[in-house]
Amino acid sequence: MxxxxxxxxxxxxxxxxxxxxxxxxxxxxxxxxxxxxxxxxxxxxxxxxxxxxxxxxxxxxxxxxxxxxxxxxxxxxxxxxxxxxxxxxxxxxxxxxxxxxxxxxxxxxxxxxxxxxxxxxxxxxxxxxxxxxxxxxxxxxxxxxxxxxxxxxxxxxxxxxxxxxxxxxxxxxxxxxxxxxxxxxxxxxxxxxxxxxxxxxxxxxxxxxxxxxxxxxDAHKKMWTVSLKIMFALLPYFDRIDEKFVSYMFKNKYNWFYNLHKRPIILVDTVSKLRYYDIVQDKLYLSVYPRQSMYRRMINKILRLIKFE
The missing domain is CATH 3.90.550.10 (Spore Coat Polysaccharide Biosynthesis Protein SpsA; Chain A)
Known part of the structure; x- marks a missing residue:
């Protein structure tokens, strides 16, 4: 270096x-x-x-x-x-x-x-x-x-x-x-x-x-957009985030960021080919890479919401 x-x-x-x-x-x-x-x-x-x-x-x-x-x-x-x-x-x-x-x-x-x-x-x-x-x-x-x-x-x-x-x-x-x-x-x-x-x-x-x-x-005066903007920044990393947590983010798109101390971001195990075990359900989930059509819908949805900040 x-x-x-x-x-x-x-x-x-x-x-x-x-x-x-x-x-x-x-x-x-x-x-x-x-x-x-x-x-x-x-x-x-x-x-x-x-x-x-x-x-x-x-x-x-x-x-x-x-x-x-x-x-x-x-x-x-x-x-x-x-x-x-x-x-x-x-x-x-x-x-x-x-x-x-x-x-x-x-x-x-x-x-x-x-x-x-x-x-x-x-x-x-x-x-x-x-x-x-x-x-x-x-x-x-x-x-x-x-x-x-x-x-x-x-x-x-x-x-x-x-x-x-x-x-x-x-x-x-x-x-x-x-x-x-x-x-x-x-x-x-x-x-x-x-x-x-x-x-x-x-x-x-x-x-x-x-x-x-x-x-x-910016952020302080438009606090309702903070969670949305962070979701937008994290879109390329949704394959590394627990699928259930991604769903939680979308359901709580205006405030999930402010509750991180109660419900932190959960990452998946990317080492074993993006598979992880859900301990509660005892089920095996495969890669959470979103399909292209779903990925585009996510992006467009967030962009529309941010646009009206």
């Missing part, structure tokens, strides 16, 4: 915050062989001007412009598609890295042969990184698959972590069309595909609190 990092930032209407995010990468974390790719997702404020100034300050930066707004997941995918390194780190345009914090995270990922490595603490701040409002903490060490399936706190919740390009390719990138759920669904897909997540203790980054954040404006 090549040990250089491709940092990337999806940028949309972030004129007041992205400069600090860029500086936190370039000063104290950026090393020889690294790169920073920023995708301006057709911002309508002064983000473009701020990025041009950043380019003058740091000529190593690659700036890519979307000529229509495509959403955060598309911006992330565009950045990675134009990156050159085997290791990737996503930093949102309003968040800030601690100086000299990435090197230890990278070494931790490499030494443990992991697919993704996260900081342990997420410090929430409003005005400056000296003004911490509260801290969200992840358990140290390897994150079990069950935590992703039952809705517990995982690196996928914030999405600002180090991961391999191989793990990105394995899940066909960030799911597009899911709005602010792009990082959560990406992490869930990585976990379903057996990616190894680890959390380095006594480490942190800074997460900005603001009412104009991507999540506040």
């Amino acid at each position: 090549h040990n250089s990092i491709s940092y990337f930032i999806p940028a949309y209407n972030c004129e007041n915050t992205i400069e600090e995010s860029i500086d936190s990468i370039m000063v104290g974390n950026f090393e020889s062989g690294d790169e920073l790719v920023i995708v301006n997702d057709c911002s309508t404020d002064l983000t473009s001007e701020v990025l041009l100034r950043a380019k003058e300050k740091y000529p190593e930066i690659l700036i890519i412009n979307h000529y229509r707004n495509k959403g955060g997941s598309s911006a992330r995918n565009t950045a990675i598609e134009n990156s050159n390194n085997d290791l990737l780190f996503c930093l949102d345009s309003d968040n800030v890295l601690e100086p000299n914090s990435i090197c230890s995270l990278k070494n931790y990922l490499i030494d443990n042969n992991a697919d993704a490595a996260s900081f342990q603490h997420q410090h929430y701040f409003s005005e400056t990184t000296l003004d911490i409002q509260y801290t969200w903490t992840l358990p140290k060490g390897e994150t079990p698959l069950s935590d992703f399936l039952n809705g517990s706190n995982t690196p996928a919740q914030h999405g600002n972590y180090l991961f391999t390009k191989k793990s990105w390719c394995k899940v066909n990138g960030y799911s597009e069309g899911v709005g602010a759920l792009d990082t959560w669904t990406f992490g869930l897909k990585q976990a379903i595909m057996n990616s190894k997540f680890i959390v380095l203790e006594h480490t942190h980054y800074f997460h900005r609190l603001q009412n104009t954040s991507y999540y506040i404006n």
Whole structure:
């Protein structure tokens, strides 16, 4: 594995915050062989001007412009598609890295042969990184698959972590069309595909609190679409999810996600040719690959529902 990092930032209407995010990468974390790719997702404020100034300050930066707004997941995918390194780190345009914090995270990922490595603490701040409002903490060490399936706190919740390009390719990138759920669904897909997540203790980054954040404006204001959008992202993985759980998702299409702590996602045994035993019924079920016609109906049904969000 090549040990250089491709940092990337999806940028949309972030004129007041992205400069600090860029500086936190370039000063104290950026090393020889690294790169920073920023995708301006057709911002309508002064983000473009701020990025041009950043380019003058740091000529190593690659700036890519979307000529229509495509959403955060598309911006992330565009950045990675134009990156050159085997290791990737996503930093949102309003968040800030601690100086000299990435090197230890990278070494931790490499030494443990992991697919993704996260900081342990997420410090929430409003005005400056000296003004911490509260801290969200992840358990140290390897994150079990069950935590992703039952809705517990995982690196996928914030999405600002180090991961391999191989793990990105394995899940066909960030799911597009899911709005602010792009990082959560990406992490869930990585976990379903057996990616190894680890959390380095006594480490942190800074997460900005603001009412104009991507999540506040999308998922939080349209909470009834959250379960639907996650179903859409998981469609290609229905062959790995218990058939009864898939039925449950469709019957509870507006709220199944909010009940994961009570009824976690159940995966099938994909090792033995996609067969599994139902312990309760004591029956053998074959592959849950949906037929093409059924698969298309599922997609169209979810798309119709999301359309009227």
